Amino acid sequence: MKFIVVNQKNGRSRSFNANKLILGIAIAGLLGVPAALGYATFKLGMERAGLTADLVSRWRQVLIDQGKDVEIAKRDAEDTLEASALRLAQLQAKIVRLDALGERLTNIAKLDEGEFDFTQAPALGGPESSEQGDPYTPPAFMDVLAQLAQDIDNRELQLSVLETLLTDRKMQRDVFIAGRPVGKGWMSSRFGRRTDPINGKLAWHNGVDFAGKQGADVISVAAGVVVHAGPLYGYGEMVEINHGGGFSTRYGHHQELFVKVGDIVKKGQIVGLMGSSGRSTGPHVHFEVYKNGRAVDPSSYIHRASR
Numbered sequence: 001m002k003f004i005v006v007n008q009k010n011g012r013s014r015s016f017n018a019n020k021l022i023l024g025i026a027i028a029g030l031l032g033v034p035a036a037l038g039y040a041t042f043k044l045g046m047e048r049a050g051l052t053a054d055l056v057s058r059w060r061q062v063l064i065d066q067g068k069d070v071e072i073a074k075r076d077a078e079d080t081l082e083a084s085a086l087r088l089a090q091l092q093a094k095i096v097r098l099d100a101l102g103e104r105l106t107n108i109a110k111l112d113e114g115e116f117d118f119t120q121a122p123a124l125g126g127p128e129s130s131e132q133g134d135p136y137t138p139p140a141f142m143d144v145l146a147q148l149a150q151d152i153d154n155r156e157l158q159l160s161v162l163e164t165l166l167t168d169r170k171m172q173r174d175v176f177i178a179g180r181p182v183g184k185g186w187m188s189s190r191f192g193r194r195t196d197p198i199n200g201k202l203a204w205h206n207g208v209d210f211a212g213k214q215g216a217d218v219i220s221v222a223a224g225v226v227v228h229a230g231p232l233y234g235y236g237e238m239v240e241i242n243h244g245g246g247f248s249t250r251y252g253h254h255q256e257l258f259v260k261v262g263d264i265v266k267k268g269q270i271v272g273l274m275g276s277s278g279r280s281t282g283p284h285v286h287f288e289v290y291k292n293g294r295a296v297d298p299s300s301y302i303h304r305a306s307r
Contacts, residue, residue: 094152177222177243177301181251181287182274185212188284191297197281206295207250207288208302214283216274218251221301226263226271235286236278239271246293252286253277 189197189209196203220241227248228240235252239259242248255275259265276283289298 091149091152094149098152177247177249177289178304179221179268180210180302181218181221181249181285182210182212183217183219185210185216185274185285187211191299198279207252207286208298209284209286211282211284212274214274214276215255216283217270218254218272218274218285220251220265220267220269220271221249222247223267224248224265226259226261226265229257229260229263231278234279236280237272237275238278241265241271246291248290250286250288250290252288253280253284255283 187208188211189205191205191208193202194205195201218239222241222243224241224243226239227242228238230237232238232252235250237254237257238250238252239254239257240248240250251271253275254272254277257272259271265271274283274285280286287298289296289301
């Protein structure tokens with residue numbers, strides 16, 4: 001193949017021949033130069049931008065690590081949800097116990113019905129204020145549950161102490177000797193020296209007598225344990241109750257007994273029916289109070305009010 005080259009300045013021309021192989025190499029070289037320049041430019045741009053193969057590899061590893069973190073966070077969230085559900089169940093059980101304890105305290109303290117209704121939420125209210133105050137930042141959920149559990153434990157402890165105090169007070173009130181041994185009747189004989197109703201001689205009377213209707217109720221003036229229930233010389237059918245603290249009471253001349261030895265009786269409980277058994281002139285109750293084994297005047301206990 002023949003090529004002619006013309007000089008633009010002097011107009012001279014030169015010609016030369018080239019075979020096809022040389023021509024192909026020249027063309028390939030001419031085409032390869034732009035490609036090489038483009039690759040070099042691209043690589044240079046990548047390096048300038050920091051997008052190297054090593055960086056791409058590191059990014060890929062970061063994505064893998066982030067995926068693992070997401071899985072861990074998901075598992076932690078599920079574990080936290082299960083722990084929260086368990087904690088809530090425990091708190092609900094404690095609240096049920098608190099409600100039961102509150103109801104017992106209501107009964108022990110004899111509060112008005114409806115004054116403390118533990119099945120209802122407490123009543124709240126008050127005028128609204130335009131002041132918003134500081135913005136509220138909610139604490140962590142599990143921290144709130146932990147604080148709530150602590151508050152419930154504190155309330156339960158306080159109520160338990162209160163229950164103990166009220167129970168002790170009720171027990172003291174129940175064993176506190178006070179009142180009459182009969183619902184209906186009148187005092188027919190007092191404590192101390194008197195004329196014996198059977199032989200007419202002066203004698204000492206260890207108790208007081210309450211006359212009334214045959215078969216009337218005879219009641220215990222305090223809680224205690226029955227230590228005697230049956231006939232005893234001079235008393236007829238007699239009941240003796242030990243109230244603790246060195247105190248005991250006796251109720252004589254029953255028509256019928258409703259208790260037996262070992263029974264625990266409450267304050268105001270019926271222990272028998274009024275009669276005239278034993279050394280008696282008619283239906284009445286012979287009532288005695290003993291303190292540390294010595295008979296004392298029952299009048300001071302009859303006329304004092306219950307605690």
